Amino acid sequence: MKSNGIKKGLVGTAALLAAVTLAACGTNKSASSESNTSNSSVTHTSAYDKATKQIAAGKYQAALDTLNDSGSTSTKTKNLASDLQNYISAKSAYDEGNYDQALTNLSAAKSGNTKMEAAFQALRAKITKATSSSESSTNSASSVSETSSTNSASSSVANAAAANSTSESVISQFASKMGFGQQGYGIIPVSQNGDVYRFEVRQSNADNTVANLIGIYDYNADTGVVTQIS
Secondary structure, three states: OHHHHHHHHHHHHHHHHHHHHHHHHHHHHHHHHHHHHHHHHHHHHHHHHHHHHHHHOOOHHHHHHHHHHHOOOOHHHHHHHHHHHHHHHHHHHHHOOOHHHHHHHHOOOOOOOHHHHHHHHHHHHHHHHHHHHHHHHHHHHOOOOHHHHHHHHHHHHHHHHHHHHOOHHHHHHHHHHHOOOOOOEEEEEEEEEOOEEEEEEEEEOOOOOOEEEEEEEEEEOOOOOEEEOO
């Protein structure tokens, strides 16, 4: 009888130890899973922060490589990568003198990243000035009057100044509201009067070599109201 009691006690102790061991394993697996998730989040955040610093330093391709190599599928990372791709293609077209293509490649920033928006704004001002100057030269070559050529030159300067002073976030809000946010549409800031911004919108042709004017719009950034002028 005493022997049977001892055996039962040993079996009970073994079962208890097994249960404790299994519970410990489950806890370790759970902790390991949480740790991996946390490490992944930190890695993606670090990649985003690193890319932002690279953008600030003018290293746009390196920033895009950083995001792509991170493997992140977050909307935040995807939007910044998309902005970088648009910026790089627009800058390339600008450097080659293809100003219409540069304008429609740039489209509007989506990421909300302030460093990226600053880069967009600076490039948009350059493209706007180059586009207007190119049109002014074409008008002059077409025997337009000297007064008209002077007006075109003045318009070029005014548009570039408007592009410099118009925040990219305002352009993005307008583009999103009107469906002009994707590649193929180019937005040129024309003027600002308080909360009302005037934009010239162009759309590229099939082979993305010419951007044709499709409308001029007034956008009230305070109320969100858009009025088509022409």
